[in-house]
Amino acid sequence: MKLLMIEDNESVCQMIEMFFMKEEIDATFKHDGKQGYETFLKEEFDMVIIDLMLPSMNGMTICKKIREVSDIPIIILTAKESESDQVLGLEIGADDYVTKPFSPLTLIARIKAVTRRTRTSGKTKSENDTLQTTYFKINRSTREIFYKDTLLESLTPKEFDLLYFLMQHPRQVFSREQLLERIWGYQFYGDERTVDVHIKRLRQKIATPEHPFLHTIWGVGYKFDEME
Incomplete structure (x- = not known):
């Protein structure tokens, strides 16, 4: 899997990267919203993980703009108390969300679940x-x-x-x-x-x-x- 994660907390990205490597997930990390969105447009990815609170372009805007051009699976990262953000993220096309703080194993479980469902839906019968x-x-x-x-x-x-x-x-x-x-x-x-x-x-x-x-x-x- 080739994955794009847009998250401005570099220490979180470093921690997650170690777990991604164990799962053989090829992850690209961007810490700025606009740069992350531009990277999405330039390269091919299998999934995008987006933090909602980002510099230069917020996660909601990125999610909406991606959904206008692609049906790629999207997972958003939200603060635990931000129920309205979670609902809004789903309304504009996110496939799932994970609340902060989260464990890397929880995030990987969500990634696998979304991937399983996407692959199953795409099979021809x-x-x-x-x-x-x-x-x-x-x-x-x-x-x-x-x-x-x-x-x-x-x-x-x-x-x-x-x-x-x-x-x-x-x-x-x-x-x-x-x-x-x-x-x-x-x-x-x-x-x-x-x-x-x-x-x-x-x-x-x-x-x-x-x-x-x-x-x-x-x-x-x-x-x-x-x-x-």
């Missing part, structure tokens, strides 16, 4: 490439979703994965914990708002007054249902 519903047609290998023959181009990778999974199980209700495990590949240890944020974004992109498609079952979870 010829017999199940296309899923057709009343209003949608979704192709897993090309990662395209059509609503009434119109391509939905604004879905992030995690939004695609979540919608595809729910479409595979119409009218079946899944708890937030189940969706975290199935879509993100591991438990978020109580961060159920991650699911809520992604459901909210999907509703903004696919729901109509006549057809909400994604339904909340209070006290239980969510389901996809075109008929209600």
Whole structure:
């Protein structure tokens, strides 16, 4: 894996680098937001880790600008008490977040989980490439979703994965914990708002007054249902 980490705390980077080497992760470290973003544009990476508090260009801006041109997996680093930043980061397209202070092993576990999920989502299953519903047609290998023959181009990778999974199980209700495990590949240890944020974004992109498609079952979870 080739990874870009944009973090202004050099001592943190030095500590993390030792663990990355053990995991055979080829990491490039940048300590300035603008320099980090420019490095992303010039080189090819498999993942980007971004601290939100950076000089010259903050992490939110970098995340948003990257998401405009790429679906590369993004993990953001936030302060433990900054819940609003965590939610906003997910809303603009981050795949995951890790709160500071964190252990290197926790960060590596998140990296592996995001990587596993990305690779699994990208695998082609010829017999199940296309899923057709009343209003949608979704192709897993090309990662395209059509609503009434119109391509939905604004879905992030995690939004695609979540919608595809729910479409595979119409009218079946899944708890937030189940969706975290199935879509993100591991438990978020109580961060159920991650699911809520992604459901909210999907509703903004696919729901109509006549057809909400994604339904909340209070006290239980969510389901996809075109008929209600």
